[in-house]
Amino acid sequence: MRERSEHGPMVKRHPQRLPQGLAVAAAILLTGCSTTPGAAGDDFTADGRSTVAQLTSRFESLSANHDWLEETVYVYPGADDLGIRAWRTKHRGEALWILAGIHGEEPAGPNAIAASLASVAQLAASGVPVVLIPLCNPKAYRSNWRYPNTADRDWRKGGYSVGDAEYLLPDLEHGTQPRAAAPPGPDTRALTEYVLRLAKVYPPRLVLDLHEDELSTEGGYIYSQGGDATGNPVGAEVIRLLQESGIPIRRSGRTRFDEPIVDGVISRNDKGLPIRDGSIDELLASTEVFVDGARVPGPAARTVIVVETPAFAGSRFDLRVAAQGTVVQNVGGLWRLSAQPR
Ligand SMILES: [Zn+2]
Numbered sequence: 001m002r003e004r005s006e007h008g009p010m011v012k013r014h015p016q017r018l019p020q021g022l023a024v025a026a027a028i029l030l031t032g033c034s035t036t037p038g039a040a041g042d043d044f045t046a047d048g049r050s051t052v053a054q055l056t057s058r059f060e061s062l063s064a065n066h067d068w069l070e071e072t073v074y075v076y077p078g079a080d081d082l083g084i085r086a087w088r089t090k091h092r093g094e095a096l097w098i099l100a101g102i103h104g105e106e107p108a109g110p111n112a113i114a115a116s117l118a119s120v121a122q123l124a125a126s127g128v129p130v131v132l133i134p135l136c137n138p139k140a141y142r143s144n145w146r147y148p149n150t151a152d153r154d155w156r157k158g159g160y161s162v163g164d165a166e167y168l169l170p171d172l173e174h175g176t177q178p179r180a181a182a183p184p185g186p187d188t189r190a191l192t193e194y195v196l197r198l199a200k201v202y203p204p205r206l207v208l209d210l211h212e213d214e215l216s217t218e219g220g221y222i223y224s225q226g227g228d229a230t231g232n233p234v235g236a237e238v239i240r241l242l243q244e245s246g247i248p249i250r251r252s253g254r255t256r257f258d259e260p261i262v263d264g265v266i267s268r269n270d271k272g273l274p275i276r277d278g279s280i281d282e283l284l285a286s287t288e289v290f291v292d293g294a295r296v297p298g299p300a301a302r303t304v305i306v307v308e309t310p311a312f313a314g315s316r317f318d319l320r321v322a323a324q325g326t327v328v329q330n331v332g333g334l335w336r337l338s339a340q341p342r
Contacts (some may be wrong), residue, residue: 001103001213001308002223002257002277017255044144048317049107050114052082052138058114059134062087062121073133074190076148082139084162084191088202095202095282096335097301098328100210102163104140105153108309109210110315113323119329128335131136131202136280137162148187159186163280166190168289172276178290179278189286190312194281196289205339206234207284207304208331210324212311215256219248220323221264222305225275226285229267233337234303239264241330245323247309281306303338 043051050058063070073084089095098120100109113120113134124130135141139148147159166180184188207226220242224235240265243249249264258270269275276282283289286298307327309320327334 001106001211001215002255012215017026043142047107048143049141050111052135052142055110055114055135056085058117059085059087059132061130063116067091067124068121071194073194074187076139076187079139084133084136084138084187086128086194086198086284087134088198089124089128089130091127091129092201093129093203095131096331097131097133097202097204097207098210098331099133099136099163099207099280101137101141102161102280104137104143104145104147104210105214106210106212106311107141107144108212108311108320108324109307110141112321112328116325116328119331123332123335126332129137129202131198131204131243133191133195137187139187149185149239149259154236158220161279162187162189163193163283164188164201164278165280165283166278166281168192168196168291169276169278169286170288170290170295175288176295181274192280192283195283196291196299199284203255204284204299204301205303206335207281207301208327208334209281209304209306211308212320213308214311214313216250216308216310217312218234218253218310219250220307220309221250221255221261221266222308223275223281223304224265225301225304225306227287227300227302229285229304232265232267232299232303232305234334235261235265235267235305236263237330237334237337238305238307238327241326242307242309242323245319245326247319247323248286279306 062068067090068087072087074087075083102185145151146153150159164184167178169185171177171179224232251264253261259266281304284299284301285304287300289298309323
């Protein structure tokens with residue numbers, strides 16, 4: 001789900017843009033959710049999600065049984081078992097990137113990857129370079145928080161995203177300086193710097209970032225970013241797969257940020273411009289980034305698809321995992337589609 005710093009500098013600057021009724025409903029929903037932190041080691045599993053340890057052991061099967069390398073991107077101080085881990089194929093080159101679990105209260109993506117890992121391994125075994133960061137925010141996931149630093153899901157209360165890349169991205173006015181002075185947290189810095197570093201040796205051709213939207217009761221949808229944001233055949237196929245899985249899809253209308261939805265796909269903001277939300281997705285799509293104050297070429301992914309399944313209260317976790325799983329199981333077809341000339 002999108003929010004302030006990854007979705008809307010506009011919302012950040014003009015919070016009154018949020019429809020009042022929706023903002024109030026959101027505040028009630030967000031504060032009314034079960035966010036009891038629990039002691040360290042107490043995993044939230046009430047919605048049916050696997051624990052961090054269960055997911056990690058599943059992902060580790062890649063490095064144990066296949067031609068994969070495992071790396072620790074970040075370890076939380078005082079919690080050795082809580083690290084951001086990444087897996088990548090030994091073979092490098094133009095790559096498929098799969099990210100999930102940026103927001104801890106959106107568990108379907110990480111669980112779907114764990115359940116359908118064989119499809120990713122199979123594609124990798126066929127020679128396709130892959131970068132997989134399947135649980136980007138394990139600290140929040142463990143407690144069903146959204147952000148790593150607070151139980152509060154309202155970004156205005158100080159929560160930050162592990163994927164906030166504004167300090168690396170050009171400002172929205174002139175593009176002559178970074179949009180933010182610094183990353184909001186050490187985990188954010190570690191993750192975004194890792195992504196930039198890996199993108200040089202695994203240039204992203206196709207990025208899939210699995211999210212959920214707990215405010216969307218009307219259905220799922222996707223964001224499409226990158227050089228081929230509009231009319232992208234991968235986006236159309238992801239929507240078809242989600243629909244086939246049985247979850248409802250929002251095919252038209254506008255998001256809460258007033259972005260137009262076209263056949264389930266959002267590729268433009270409320271002003272008709274490309275989506276520039278400050279997220280790790282924008283980072284992977286960006287043709288220019290700032291590193292140590294200097295403007296340098298960015299990862300420039302052609303296709304970045306952010307999948308959003310509807311995760312409102314009462315929605316069925318198994319159906320959301322199945323929907324995301326359908327996308328993961330079809331990474332081979334999506335990869336081939338991402339090569340098609342426009
Ligand atoms: Zn999200």
